[in-house]
Amino acid sequence: MSRAVYAFEPYNVGRWIIWSLFAMVLLAAPWVFKSNLAHSMLSQMGIAMIACLAYNLLLGQGGMLSFGHAVYTGLGGYLAMHALNAVSAGSLSLPVSLIPLVGGAGGLFFACLLGYVTTRKSGTTFAMITLGMAELVSAMSLMFSEFFGGEAGVSGNRVAGTPFMGINFGPQIQVYYLIALYTFVCVALLFAFTRTPLGRILNAVRDNPERVEFIGYNTQHVRYFAFMIAGFFSGIAGGLGALNFEIVTAEVVGAARSGAYLLFTFLGGATFFFGPIIGAILMILASVLLSELTKAWLLYLGLVFLFMVMYAPGGMASLIMMNLRVASFGHLRRLWVAYVGLGVLAVIALLSAGAWIEMVYHLQLNSALGPTLKFAGMTLDALSVRSWFGAGFVLVTALGLFELARRQYRRDWDEIQVQIEQEIKRREAL
Amino acid sequence: MEFVIISTLNGLSYGLLLFMLSSGLTLIFSMMGVLNFAHASFYMLGAYGGYTLSGLIGFWPALVLAPLITGALGAAFERASLRKVHVYGHVPELLVTFGLSYIVLELVQLIWGRVAVEFQPPALLQGPMFTLIHHPVEGLSWVWGAAGALCTDSSAGAVVCSPFPATRGFVMLTALAMMGSLWWVLARTRTGLIIQAALTHPEMVEALGHNVPRIFMLVFGLGTGLAGLAGVIGGSTFVTEPAMAATVGSLAGAFLASLLIGLIQTYAVAVDASVLDLLEALGMTLSAAARENSIIKLTVSQVAPILPYLLLVLILIFRPKGLLGTREG
């Protein structure tokens, strides 16, 4: 991809419009998607958005790759759950709606405690330290059973304390709106952070940590403060999670959870502010829906992630922005045919590869059910050569056609980029 | 006494296994600046590959073939995927290996299932390497292999026999042999010198006519091959299961501290002293309520699982140069 992709800045078309739209989407979503499952997923998406945006403060804005983000969301969640139980027991009088802030305080506290030594190093060493910390906390979770609740975790009841105007947070929809409120406020605050001196210096630290020292800033302090701010918001997400699920178990601080934050934040796009929002939505869709659809979902996820890192390291957000840029110069209509064609071929290739994978998984895991399985509306026989050969043939053909189409697309894309550059030069000269 | 000897050897054997794993990782990291997150995945591939191959062609051929295949797979991955992201920097390289770890885990579970498999060591390595015999009268002595009849009760009382498994002994031997040859290759051969040069001055080495991308591919293959070798040995000595990658994964970064980790793991589990005992030994007395505190009551053996990670984190914080080579400024 050409370097000029960095030069594109989103148009400042009424920032108010975008934020109002965001608020409206948050408000209206449960009315569009009415099922209980949808409400639960929307709630989880809101929580994930805060967690991923907080994570991206480190990754995308600060250049700090952390493998242990779940430590802070999780510990915040545990603290919030203990506070909730204290409210239920009457020993703490705090409105349930403020419980997430206890989580935030917890996240901030642990980030303060652990962050000092973690941020002393940068780059790969930092990543390894966060990994070590994550494993450490994960291993501890089976040890200190008073705090972590042992294998069963800590559970609570979010219907606690006195209801406020009839809202007791029993029904999922009430919890959703609480989450939506926190999501909106946190997203706004995190966006505001990117426009403050500390936020900008954090970007400078990402770009060139050495130079930052020569303009008067202690790089480690910058990273440490950013770490604490990220910890605060992570804790809020953890607290919201505690309210939503009414239980916190050891997996909230686990390596798998940390890995998921990394994976999906990157997938959504670490180089744009809204990338992690997309990533959060994908995370919930994948873990709730995709995992139901196929047992091979982690494999697909790994593959998608791998290809994303190789071919689109800016994530989905960068793909969207690049195409918006092309559209703003009026060239998008040349590409849509290519996109449709590539899309169709990709789907066919994926389905046939999926057929193979599903057949293997079926043989491995569900062999008791017999060799036939339903896939994409067809019945496949995992033991018959015809199914394997048929899927393989379709796969190879689709891949071949895809490659041909991709090359043509690439030529068109590069041509368009050149034309855009010329147009930019022309405009500058005016 | 024999407990100390056997325990130390056990701890060292595990530590040397980790060390073998870790040196492959450090090799790759020092040479290419890539922290191979999937290193433990290649360890796992080596174990499963060794398992399957030893069922087909026997353990000893598998011991040679499985690491070669693993190394080849690693080199292929470097060529196909890692090479493309070199230009983006170190973080994307790490992420690519991170994605690979997911894929390998799923593929392994797909092919071999989610339950542990029985990777039997060969006949030669089954049974003890040597046995320590503690005779109540004659004291401590040792014999090669199993002690057999010498372990029965004698007229003087019970005889305590402590065998040291041959598999573990083999782990130690292989690890030491491998370290030795690696050092020799790097320090004494021309190829090794070129690799060392490519570490700090890749452009210069390339200008001198060496194919640096190919060198990187070979180094990556070598590192992952070492992981595969560790896998064959580790899988047959300990356990071969899908979780094995996760178990050793983060500890692979420990390098020299691996030996310490091995010892800690073995000894800590046996120590029943609690924090309370420790405090009392220091002369402090606690109230009855404080004694009941769950943290105070923790014994070292209960805390044992976290000690390796604690050590790893402490070393990374205070002495990372010793772990990750000289790449990290």
Added chain:
Amino acid sequence: MSIASTRQATDPLAAGLSTPALELKGVRKQFGKTEIIRGVDLQVQQGERVAIIGPNGAGKSTLFNLISGRFAPSQGEIWLQGHRIDGKTPYQVNRLGLSRSFQITNIFPKLSVFENLRCAVLWSLGYRYTFWKFLADLDDANDRTEALLESIRLDKRRDVLAVNLTYAEQRALEIGITIAGGSTVILLDEPTAGMSRSETSRFVSLIREVTQNKTLLTVEHDMGVVFGLADRIAVVVYGEVIAFDTPEAVRANPKVQEAYLGTSGGEGGH
């Protein structure tokens, strides 16, 4: 609009007593077994322009690294405006009033030109690790940055990402970042490296303009630049200063002629 310094050069008393802006006493630096700097004594007065010349590998950049805090000297003392700075970290040295530029351009590639400069002014204006104010509201920072932009003549490239600038523009930005904080002592490491004749002469007048009333040390290889810009020249050979005098005296110095300029008496270049 000229860039006024926000830092007092020294305390008012000392100004009268002409404390040197920068002083090096017996500075030595070893890397492993190799001694790169073998005892340098140097005194630079307030407002002086000193050029540091010498063959490649003489230790000029190492000297800059020692002064600016990137490395600590193995021996010796470094004094800045009467404060001892050897062994201090780069940010501590910077906060005491010294800034440096780099031979290999060291800017913030993914930030725009404006953002690059604004980052460099923040600390000196007291904004520290502020996260409760918006950058857009910091009038003094923004005004200062606009003035800087004009002075380094990059105002037309305000919103271009630094990675997309031309080489000469990046060097100009490099200098801009260096002077942004209002430091009174400026170190420029080969500022005109890699530039053409015309670019160089334009650049030198830029340097002269933006470093008015400041103490300047610059490492240079281009003799034309050196003789045109410097009040005094320090010649560094093998980690020692073999001459430190006015340009004419240095030109005539036989040791310098032998070691560096060539005995035919000073052709340009090296």
